[in-house]
Amino acid sequence: MPFGRPRAERVDAARNRLQLLQVAREMIAEHGVEKVTMDGLAERAGLGKGTVFRRFGTRAGIFQALVDEDDRAFQQAVMGGPPPLGPGADPVRRLIAYGRARIAFLLDHHAIVRAALDRNQPVPVGEHNLSRVHIRMLLGQARQHGQLDLADLDSLAVQLTAALEGPILLYLGMTPPVPADPTPASVPLADSWQTIIERLFRTPSHSC
Amino acid sequence: MPFGRPRAERVDAARNRLQLLQVAREMIAEHGVEKVTMDGLAERAGLGKGTVFRRFGTRAGIFQALVDEDDRAFQQAVMGGPPPLGPGADPVRRLIAYGRARIAFLLDHHAIVRAALDRNQPVPVGEHNLSRVHIRMLLGQARQHGQLDLADLDSLAVQLTAALEGPILLYLGMTPPVPADPTPASVPLADSWQTIIERLFRTPSHSC
């Protein structure tokens, strides 16, 4: 048996992880994100505090795990679902569709998503940040298709990611003015995102 | 004497505030942002802990005050200095100049700026956020000059602010790859910002 693998998660550990996530959701539903404390969570789950920290490392880690769970379906839709969100459509269309969907997702989960921020550690820019990686990939495709001629797509991807996620993570109030109508088209940020993308790609006036 | 005014700051309070800011800077210079604790700060300044909290409200408040101090010169340059950063130049030029200057400022002060983030309270979007207000104003001017025809400049301003500040606040590592060369032109984020602004404003290909 190969030894490079670091041994699977123990079943009791997995059970406890699921239980903690479940209890955390209940506590959030009942009293809001602010009231979820590590002691409270451990006690209500019938576990020790050390267990909670072993599993999630930090308070923010719990909310990151919660977001990851909810994110899974979203990620599947992006990577294997129907166009224009999924593969197959023009990169520019996909960028617009991705932005709209992502903004809707973030607005929908804004409480958890904000709680997942850790003021000590920056948002990981490399691994789990699907937005940045995906935007970067679509920019690269667009360049190959001759729709964009820029050297430094990495910086651009970071800035576009910030434009997409920053408003919800950073600037909007705790209870963002999410309209009663959840139609993606009605979210001003989504329209604005589309504008930025469209203008970024539209060709300059050329002499004729 | 008019009574609408809420009475000026007492001189002892002002003295203590300055002293606390000064001591905070020393502590940051010696041991870094992380090691600045409220108790430590109070003790080293020869004051009570309660005083520190009365002045700054929260730990993040100290760093916000520090940033505000450093920001003052920057703000003056923006609001009354020479073009293109100051008034007088074309709004698009000013947007580009502002972005470059702001990125340089944020990179320069990234430790304090990040410590000024409060995970509980969002970044104030209304008052002290010069970036958003300034960008919004320049967008409005550009629209009046016929360089832009969009309805919702508010959302756009928020997103551009996020694109500008988000990378440093959110995504870059604690020690961002600030090049040894502090020439603004050498910062990739600044070039990328300029690209976004230029393309946002460039006119579409018109028939001739």
Add this chain to the structure above:
DNA sequence: GTAGAAAGCGGGGTAAAGTCCGCTTATGCT
């Protein structure tokens, strides 16, 4: 100059995040 009131001050108290380490339990191998 003085008095009254508002602002400021101090430091002990609370709550919550995160650490440590000795004990327990699952797991893979023989």
Add this chain to the structure above:
DNA sequence: AGCATAAGCGGACTTTACCCCGCTTTCTAC
């Protein structure tokens, strides 16, 4: 099945942000 080992567990302990409230200082009106 039995054993060796690594992973998991718990809860006391430490650190730190933030609150509270009785006392002191400064300011203003007269």
